[in-house]
Amino acid sequence: MTSAHLDRAIGALLGSAAGDALGAGYEFGPPLPDGQPVHMAGGGSFGWAPGEWTDDTSMAVPIAQVLADGGSLDDETSLDRVVAAWVGWARTAKDVGVQTRNLLSALPTPTAAAARESAAAYYAANPRGAGGNGTLMRTGPVALGYLGDGQEEALASAARAVSDLTHADPDAGDACVLWSTAVRHAVRDGVMDLDAQLVWLPAERRDRWAALIAEAEASQPADFDKNGWVVQALQGAWSAIHHGTGLVDVLERAVRGGRDTDTVAAIAGALAGAAHGAAVVPEEWREKLHGWPGLDADGLADLAVRALGRGAANLSARPGAAG
Numbered sequence: 001m002t003s004a005h006l007d008r009a010i011g012a013l014l015g016s017a018a019g020d021a022l023g024a025g026y027e028f029g030p031p032l033p034d035g036q037p038v039h040m041a042g043g044g045s046f047g048w049a050p051g052e053w054t055d056d057t058s059m060a061v062p063i064a065q066v067l068a069d070g071g072s073l074d075d076e077t078s079l080d081r082v083v084a085a086w087v088g089w090a091r092t093a094k095d096v097g098v099q100t101r102n103l104l105s106a107l108p109t110p111t112a113a114a115a116r117e118s119a120a121a122y123y124a125a126n127p128r129g130a131g132g133n134g135t136l137m138r139t140g141p142v143a144l145g146y147l148g149d150g151q152e153e154a155l156a157s158a159a160r161a162v163s164d165l166t167h168a169d170p171d172a173g174d175a176c177v178l179w180s181t182a183v184r185h186a187v188r189d190g191v192m193d194l195d196a197q198l199v200w201l202p203a204e205r206r207d208r209w210a211a212l213i214a215e216a217e218a219s220q221p222a223d224f225d226k227n228g229w230v231v232q233a234l235q236g237a238w239s240a241i242h243h244g245t246g247l248v249d250v251l252e253r254a255v256r257g258g259r260d261t262d263t264v265a266a267i268a269g270a271l272a273g274a275a276h277g278a279a280v281v282p283e284e285w286r287e288k289l290h291g292w293p294g295l296d297a298d299g300l301a302d303l304a305v306r307a308l309g310r311g312a313a314n315l316s317a318r319p320g321a322a323g
């Protein structure tokens with residue numbers, strides 16, 4: 001693993017947290033005009049402190065922690081730990097998403113099996129209303145455990161398994177597979193290519209997602225005004241990335257798209273951060289970033305490094321692969 005790989009792996013977490021904290025004060029607001037300055041000033045309906053991240057990053061942290069402790073996300077014990085950490089967080093968090101809060105607060109036991117079962121029951125009862133963006137927003141760290149050569153398939157499976165813990169709609173799982181494999185590709189090669197990840201989806205769903213990606217590229221983030229839905233959250237984030245130049249511009253575009261600003265920017269930031277690296281996160285943002293469970297930017301960076309799977313050691317250096 002090179003220092004550039006390391007910087008990009010850290011960028012997947014820091015970029016996402018920066019987008020989350022940047023968008024926090026604008027959540028539920030309307031789209032903003034092109035070029036309007038956006039500030040990491042906190043506020044919003046939950047009264048965030050400047051630089052404080054929200055549920056998006058808080059739910060990502062336990063995933064990274066399990067990887068950092070040597071766990072694997074295809075292991076039921078590790079998934080149990082993730083669910084238990086979420087249940088603990090949700091007891092005091094002020095901004096748990098509706099779908100996630102209902103699920104976590106009603107679990108008979110804080111286990112992965114109970115969570116999956118509850119998510120599946122909710123989807124069966126609400127087939128058109130169970131596709132919230134609450135799993136795509138937290139999927140950034142999943143890729144860190146699967147950076148090594150030949151681990152794409154294991155990553156696709158893990159991304160879906162972690163998504164299925166709270167959201168059984170296949171759209172949520174598909175979005176997490178696309179985004180997580182794109183994050184892996186970005187950390188390894190420094191490029192962002194969503195179309196190249198379609199191959200990790202079930203064959204019968206690839207054409208639909210290809211059309212959704214093309215629509216995102218032909219639109220602006222504000223065009224996706226139902227971005228609480230995982231499909232439009234992905235489209236808004238990809239639109240910001242497609243039209244943006246550099247991490248800061250991408251995150252600002254995501255926030256100016258309006259509505260679920262922190263989540264769309266957190267999603268965009270995981271991928272753009274993985275491609276551009278943590279070094280481009282502005283110092284002013286790094287100094288302010290903080291959130292549950294008592295971490296700051298340095299703590300999050302340290303967690304990202306520790307989350308790198310053993311497989312990252314076989315990450316082949318491919319100079320010149322970017323492009």
Ligand SMILES: [Mg+2]
Pocket residue numbers: 054055056095262263
């Ligand atoms: Mg949030």
